[in-house]
Amino acid sequence: MFPPSRFLAEIPTQYIERISKVIRPASSWRSEAARNSWDDEGTPNYDDFNSDHLDEESGSADDLRKGMRVRHPSYGVGIIHLLEGFGDDQKVTILFPNKSLKKFVVKFARLERV
Numbered sequence: 001m002f003p004p005s006r007f008l009a010e011i012p013t014q015y016i017e018r019i020s021k022v023i024r025p026a027s028s029w030r031s032e033a034a035r036n037s038w039d040d041e042g043t044p045n046y047d048d049f050n051s052d053h054l055d056e057e058s059g060s061a062d063d064l065r066k067g068m069r070v071r072h073p074s075y076g077v078g079i080i081h082l083l084e085g086f087g088d089d090q091k092v093t094i095l096f097p098n099k100s101l102k103k104f105v106v107k108f109a110r111l112e113r114v
Helices: 006-010
Strands: 071-074 077-086 091-095 101-103
Touching: none
Parallel strands: none
Antiparallel strands: 071 077, 077 091, 091 101
16 A cells, blocks of 8 residues: 655645544434544544553453554554454454554454553
């Protein structure tokens, strides 16, 4: 995949429409902080979510939560987008900075919390 053109910065903002594969949730039950926690490109910004309930010392798969920042040895730092299943069969989908989603089996992924 090629990087964006260096000439894109010269286009007036009135002619730019930002499109993302990540869709903002439309439900009204979310808190105001959750509704406003999206960056300019339409990607969720999970830094605003409250994570006080997480135990920073623990690194087991049971402690993974949606929105948590993790590091993968090959892909780097990303944000947990989806958790599926539990135990040895638990899978995690991670959103990486290049807007790619990758799915891993947790017990083989060698993820570390960031």
